[in-house]
Amino acid sequence: MVTESPKETGRRKAVSWIRDNRVVRSIFRRGYPDNDLDRAAVMFSNFFLHVLPARTHVHSLKPTYTWGLGIISLFLFVILLGTGSLLMFFYVPSTERAYSDMKDLQFVVSYGVVLRNLHRWAAHAMVAVVFLHMCRVFYTASYKAPREFNWVIGVLLWGATLMMSFTGYLLPWDQLAYWAITVGSSIASYPPLVGEYIRTLMLGGDTVGQNALIRFYVMHVIVLPGIMMILMGVHFWRIRKDGGLSRPPAPPAEAARGEAAAFSPHKTYMLVELAEGKTPMVDAQAPEEEVMSWPHTVFRMLVVFVGVVAVLSAVAYFFDAPLEELANPDHPPNPAKAPWYFLGLQEIVSYSALAGGVIVPAAAIIGLMTIPYVDRNPEGQGAWFTSAQGRRITLWSVVAVIPVVLVLTWLNEHYAVRILVPGASQIWVDLLNPGTILIALFAAGSLYTWRRTGSSRMGALALYSYFLTSYLIYTLIGLYFRGANWAWIWPWQATGLH
Amino acid sequence: MSASVDEQTPRRRMLLGLGWVSFLVSLLGPVLANVRFLFPNVVYEGESVLKLDSLEKYLVGSITFFADKKIVLFREKDGFRACTAVCPHLRCVISPFVGAPGASPDILRARCPCHGSTFDGRGQVLGGPAPRGLDFFRVTKSPDGRVVVDTRKVVAPSEHFKL
Ligand code: FES
Numbered sequence: 025m026v027t028e029s030p031k032e033t034g035r036r037k038a039v040s041w042i043r044d045n046r047v048v049r050s051i052f053r054r055g056y057p058d059n060d061l062d063r064a065a066v067m068f069s070n071f072f073l074h075v076l077p078a079r080t081h082v083h084s085l086k087p088t089y090t091w092g093l094g095i096i097s098l099f100l101f102v103i104l105l106g107t108g109s110l111l112m113f114f115y116v117p118s119t120e121r122a123y124s125d126m127k128d129l130q131f132v133v134s135y136g137v138v139l140r141n142l143h144r145w146a147a148h149a150m151v152a153v154v155f156l157h158m159c160r161v162f163y164t165a166s167y168k169a170p171r172e173f174n175w176v177i178g179v180l181l182w183g184a185t186l187m188m189s190f191t192g193y194l195l196p197w198d199q200l201a202y203w204a205i206t207v208g209s210s211i212a213s214y215p216p217l218v219g220e221y222i223r224t225l226m227l228g229g230d231t232v233g234q235n236a237l238i239r240f241y242v243m244h245v246i247v248l249p250g251i252m253m254i255l256m257g258v259h260f261w262r263i264r265k266d267g268g269l270s271r272p273p274a275p276p277a278e279a280a281r282g283e284a285a286a287f288s289p290h291k292t293y294m295l296v297e298l299a300e301g302k303t304p305m306v307d308a309q310a311p312e313e314e315v316m317s318w319p320h321t322v323f324r325m326l327v328v329f330v331g332v333v334a335v336l337s338a339v340a341y342f343f344d345a346p347l348e349e350l351a352n353p354d355h356p357p358n359p360a361k362a363p364w365y366f367l368g369l370q371e372i373v374s375y376s377a378l379a380g381g382v383i384v385p386a387a388a389i390i391g392l393m394t395i396p397y398v399d400r401n402p403e404g405q406g407a408w409f410t411s412a413q414g415r416r417i418t419l420w421s422v423v424a425v426i427p428v429v430l431v432l433t434w435l436n437e438h439y440a441v442r443i444l445v446p447g448a449s450q451i452w453v454d455l456l457n458p459g460t461i462l463i464a465l466f467a468a469g470s471l472y473t474w475r476r477t478g479s480s481r482m483g484a485l486a487l488y489s490y491f492l493t494s495y496l497i498y499t500l501i502g503l504y505f506r507g508a509n510w511a512w513i514w515p516w517q518a519t520g521l522h
Numbered sequence: 523m524s525a526s527v528d529e530q531t532p533r534r535r536m537l538l539g540l541g542w543v544s545f546l547v548s549l550l551g552p553v554l555a556n557v558r559f560l561f562p563n564v565v566y567e568g569e570s571v572l573k574l575d576s577l578e579k580y581l582v583g584s585i586t587f588f589a590d591k592k593i594v595l596f597r598e599k600d601g602f603r604a605c606t607a608v609c610p611h612l613r614c615v616i617s618p619f620v621g622a623p624g625a626s627p628d629i630l631r632a633r634c635p636c637h638g639s640t641f642d643g644r645g646q647v648l649g650g651p652a653p654r655g656l657d658f659f660r661v662t663k664s665p666d667g668r669v670v671v672d673t674r675k676v677v678a679p680s681e682h683f684k685l
Contacts, residue, residue, distance in 0.1 A: 358635035
């Protein structure tokens, strides 16, 4: 028998006093989970952990499969809730006070500038990460049955994230905010028939003023976060119900043995697993394909959280969130640019407001939401880009779009409808502009791919890659290649104006 | 009472249907009321009839840009004209008109800083994404001899307020 030194015995006593005293026990019910029974039990008995299964499939933990993008989005949302609630203590949504409150946060309130930076950068990061998460889910074909509807909820969450960012944009009441919202709300007035009503509903009047500020504020701090929390709850719950994260199907050799083979003889199933047929662990064929969620999943999540906080803190410490002069309704800044994630749309809006404000976004959202119902064969689930062919098609779709977009942009600079025919009617401008032409080309390209390969998945891969690439190019053009009066400039010609 | 709805008498089924329909219809009222609630009846956003300086202050051939009132006043030898300074594309404020003093409206140019729409002195779109031209407003004179622009009355770009 190994004898312990008195020092070690003392340490053990101290640890167990902390872990196992009455109060801690009353909170956590069980001791520290140091055996598999307790590790499973902790997932059931802890409110915050019960959304996770007791065991996790090893495939779900592969960093190169998920890149942790979903969980990073969640953590960013939590950080935004925290920093946002704190900022609310110092911010009054009135046109007279809003801007000076921002200045106070920057120069007077202790750590105010850090909190504002954290909030701003976390918001930007969330827009980007949620989008990347959507790309991951798309390219791994994770929207396929039974996860079709969860994909739709994901698209809604992406939309809600953009609306959160857009409504938050007005609150500082600086030049950037004022004109971005003036332009943005005018875009909303372009849908036929309902357009003007939507705009009035958004602004609570006809101009961006006090009514608009309070409406955006209420949307930003109550309505949208509430909607997002509900959607996120459903999103996570459905992941559990749909059998955890997507992964490649079990090897065909086993599946060929018929229905019964779907269950492993090496495992014990709970009644609910058999009744539902598809809980997270049914697909795991052997014990070595799954690990206890405590500690494997929980601590990975903790590490990701710490990483997110660390990176954000560093960024928030070194880079200040921009704040321009006080909003001036008489003079738009030149050029007046939307937030970066809307710059691609703004570029198309600069060709035609109907194309950029209505046709392109409507096509994108309808296309995204219907993808799982059009591309129905289970091909490629859980594998990046489906197959070697899929990888090739994705690559070529990306490569093919670049020259097409650049040529269309060049044509538009020199031979746009109103350059050829000055004062041409609006119908021609709305019909013949790079935005609508691209949509037609994309539809044709993906249908052709579908026909050629005989696979709807390949058509979907092409379509998504077209949209993704063109959107990135337009965002870059809007960011670096547009100067005063939205004229084409080269990045090195950029003036101090922005 | 174990019979399902289908096995019940047609009368009961009809009553049940009626109940559902009236329930859904009764929801409509509150929903519409709440939507209507969000549309304000009165907004306090400044005047729509704008009073400017006295007539003589504006010399023939001058173009005055009122950024705060968002209008442009043309004093030509035929009289006064006034148009909006709000771009019909996405409501940015356009830049002032440029052109030699007294130049014909066809030579005048104004650009919008937001997406580069170009307009001539008749408000017509020459280039860029603006879906229509600039609106022109009725100009009149107040009893005390000042220029008045009524932004609720849109008129043809050629209409002058003659002295
Ligand atoms: S707002 Fe004037 S061109 Fe877009």
